[in-house]
Structures are given as C-alpha cells and as structure tokens.
Amino acid sequence: xxxxxxxxxxxxxxxxxxxxxxxxxxxxxxxxxxxxxxxxxxxxxxxxxxxxxxxxxxxxxxxxxxxxxxxxxx
Numbered sequence: 001x002x003x004x005x006x007x008x009x010x011x012x013x014x015x016x017x018x019x020x021x022x023x024x025x026x027x028x029x030x031x032x033x034x035x036x037x038x039x040x041x042x043x044x045x046x047x048x049x050x051x052x053x054x055x056x057x058x059x060x061x062x063x064x065x066x067x068x069x070x071x072x073x074x
Contacts, residue, residue, distance in 0.1 A: 014061060021053075023053040026046075031047065034046060
C-alpha cells in the first residue's frame with residue numbers, strides 16, 4: 001500500500017486529529033495576524049495553543065496505532 005494512502009487513512013481515521021488540525025489552524029492564523037498587526041500579545045498568546053495541538057496529534061496517532069496493532073494480532 002502506498003505511503004500516501006496509509007498516512008491519509010490513519011489521519012482521517014483518527015478522531016483526535018481533526019480537533020488537533022483545527023487547533024493548529026487557529027494558532028497559525030492568530031500568530032500570523034498578531035505578527036502582521038504588531039500585536040505581540042495575540043501572537044504570543046497563540047503560541048500557547050501549539051502544545052495542545054501537538055499533544056492532540058500525538059495522543060490520537062498513538063491510539064490509532066494501538067488500535068491497528070491490536071486489530072492485526074486478533
């Protein structure tokens with residue numbers, strides 16, 4: 001199975017990856033807007049969302065990997 005299809009299936013099958021993607025998008029937009037307008041409070045505050053997005057991705061992909069490995073062994 002090609003790598004692109006495998007990655008697409010894992011990300012779309014991950015329930016926590018969509019909220020993580022949404023959080024990462026909001027953080028990116030807020031950082032860009034903060035930097036463009038010179039509002040450092042907004043830009044720095046948006047950096048607080050980045051660890052949340054990373055944790056959601058990590059937890060979601062770990063659960064998906066565990067579910068796939070359990071499914072293969074049974």
